[in-house]
Amino acid sequence: MSQKALNMSDICIGFNGVPVLKNVNFALDKGEVCGLVGKNGAGKSTLLKIIQGLYHADSGNVEIFQKNVKEESHRETYDLVGMIFQELSLIPEMTVLENIYLNNEIKSHNIIKEKEEQDRVLSFMKKYDISIDIHQKIKNLGSADKQMVEICKAVLKNKQILLMDEPTASLDDKQAAKLYKMVKKLKENGISIILITHHLQEIIDNCDSIAVIRDGIMTLHDKTSNVSMKKMIEAMLGQEQTDLTFDRTITNVEKAQPVLELKDITTNFIKTPLSIKIYPKEAVGFAGLKGCGRTELFRAIFGLDKLKSGEIYVQGKKVTIKNPVDAVENGIYLIPESRRFQGLSVEHSIKFNIEIPILKKLAKKIFVNDKAGNELVDDYIKRVNIKSNGRDDLVKSLSGGNQQKVVISKALATDPKILIMDDPTYGVDVGAKAEIMKIIDQFKVDGGAVLLASSEIEEVNQNCNRIYVLKNRKVTKELMNEDYVSITQDKLATEIQ
Ligand SMILES: Nc1ncnc2c1ncn2[C@@H]1O[C@H](COP(=O)(O)OP(=O)(O)OP(=O)(O)O)[C@@H](O)[C@H]1O
Ligand SMILES: [Mg+2]
Incomplete structure (x- = not known):
């Protein structure tokens, strides 16, 4: 029998009384690559955060390499889990090498053994076919390379389970292919991986197994060879009638004058x-x-x-x-690329974020027309289907995809x-x-x-x-x-x- 890297049973967690994961059972073999999918707000990132030890489940058990993390003596097993962030944890002004060994320097008698660090990184990069200049500053790298650095950092720290939350979201096809090549090599070296993506075909092409969460319930978890695209989408959406097709309208473009x-x-x-x-x-x-x-x-x-x-x-x-x-x-309105920093004020509510560019319009004399504002915000929450408890929810409490829907609503509201x-x-x-x-x-x-x-x-x-x-x-x-x-x-x- 293959060795289990991870075993989760009956995991439940909720926020402010709202259940988010409901009795989730999940297991991952050593060297298995599992694709995790589900609608925005289904609970995918929350599940990863529990595996990482960032959130603790309200009930249920997590075992990492057969050790129950609830037991004090096994807490360090969390150290075997690495989360690949999208560049967030790297320091832009430092070099690739410095970042990889930040707070994890190889030392002898308190002296950093730079040569040894360098050799280890270079041999790792050679093994994984990565060509990045290790003396380059992080700020000069593109997002795909930054992600590779994150992975190097995790593996050199001996992480055995890697969690990747939408690693290809901002990559083009070529870069995504490179990442999946890396994933394959990591797997061959016995590393277990869970990756979340909304690009469903990528999961079918690159993962050993597929897990689907719908509204906090794991509705499907099977070998990829047993799952069709149709089955995966059904498990994601359930009975819900969602039209996934889109045909653009052909308009008569008004060529008299450019806008x-x-x-x-x-x-x-x-x-x-x-x-x-x-x-x-x-x-x-x-x-x-x-x-x-x-x-x-x-x-x-x-x-x-x-x-x-x-x-x-x-x-x-x-x-x-x-x-x-x-x-x-x-x-003119721009929906920017790195919206978390440029597009949203995550410490504020959905309402605040959508209204802020149009406050002038909502203001009648000195009073802000709150009723009109509320109606407008509620209308967007409905139109783009922002999963929340209402307009006063803080943006930071929303799932990634739902934050993006706030960005789009905010843009459209400026008319x-x-x-x-x-x-x-x-x-x-x-x-x-x-x-x-x-x-x-x-x-x-x-x-x-x-x-x-x-x-x-x-x-x-x-x-x-x-x-x-x-x-x-x-x-x-x-x-x-x-x-x-x-x-x-x-x-x-x-x-x-
Ligand atoms: N810290 C928190 N406080 C309040 N609610 C939270 C918190 N973290 C998650 N939630 C809620 O839990 C639900 C699941 O969120 P999660 O981020 O796991 O979704 P997701 O499946 O990763 O979605 P996406 O595809 O949009 O990233 C959402 O409704 C979200 O608002
Ligand atoms: Mg998420």
């Missing part, structure tokens, strides 16, 4: 003058690999990066956008003419993704213009009637995607390489 035009703009990052035109009633995609320049372009339009030269026109009128306030006043979205469905489940796409589609039908970038190219392809291909911060091609068949997935994938 947004950039003429030869440059910034500190965009060195070659860049020009684009966006018309009302169209959704324009920006496709490219990570680092192609889409984030820098969006930042420039939203006034986050200063223009060095060039002009911006909104509805034919030249505008000066020095900061996001200027952008919002000109009807912009031009909506810029950098990876808007990051971390949202398949059902919510289709919902968000429909809302964006309606925004376009109602006369708005959408600029969309995504780490998933099919999302760009599905939603946009026109696509700019970006490489090295330059527009290298413009593709028309008027009907559904003009650009295939493969063609787009080839174009961005």
Whole structure:
């Protein structure tokens, strides 16, 4: 019989009297890779936090390598569990090597043995086929490499169970493939892994087993070979009727005057003058690999990066956008890429977050119109299906995907003419993704213009009637995607390489 790395029985946990995990049983073999899926707010991250020892279950047992963690003498078994954060725990100003050994230095007579540290990291990287300069500062690495560093750090600390919460959410296809190659090697070396993702096909392609949580109940846990995509989705959604399909509406794009035009703009990052035109009633995609320049372009339009030269026109009128306030006043709104830091105030309520950009509008004379505000917030909670106990819930108490839905509601509530979205469905489940796409589609039908970038190219392809291909911060091609068949997935994938 294979050795059990983890065994959980009858796990229950709740917050503020609301049950979140209900009698969950779960086991993981040594060297097993399990994909954990479920809707936003189902309880996936909570389960990982219990395994990590960050939360303690209200009832039930957790055994790590056959040792019950409740017993004082076995608490150190938590040390065998490592959580791979998405860059959060690394210190940007320190090098890769310094980060890996931070608080875990190899010492002899209190002297750090740098050479030994270096040799160990280099031989690890060789074994796992990783090519990262260990003397490079973390701040100079892309998100995929940062994640690799996190993994190196965990494995060199002798972690035997790795927990990865949406590790590929912000990676492009190529980077995700690299991560899964790493996962395979870790598995071959006996490391057990649980990974959460909303990209269901990735689970089928890369995991030994699949576990599904629905509303705190584990509804499926089986070998991948026994699970079809259909079965997985059914276990996620249950009886609920969710339409997962999305067909964009083909609109008559009004080409008389662009709603947004950039003429030869440059910034500190965009060195070659860049020009684009966006018309009302169209959704324009920006496709490219990570680092192609889409984030820098969006930042420039939203006034986050200063223009060095060039002009911006909104509805034919030249505008000066020095900061996001200027952008919002000109009807432009950006859903940023790293929303946890730029898009939300997590210590505040859902209501506060959605209302803050529109307080002026809600204010009648000196009174803020609370009734109108409440109605608006409640309407969004319903429309995008934010799982919460109500508008006064703090954003930090929401699950990742539900926080993202607050970001989207906040953007839509400003009633912009031009909506810029950098990876808007990051971390949202398949059902919510289709919902968000429909809302964006309606925004376009109602006369708005959408600029969309995504780490998933099919999302760009599905939603946009026109696509700019970006490489090295330059527009290298413009593709028309008027009907559904003009650009295939493969063609787009080839174009961005
Ligand atoms: N510290 C907390 N305080 C209050 N509620 C919490 C806390 N942590 C989790 N919850 C609630 O527990 C539920 C499950 O959250 P969890 O983060 O586990 O979901 P998830 O399955 O990871 O979802 P997502 O896919 O959106 O990340 C949510 O309704 C969330 O609001
Ligand atoms: Mg989560």
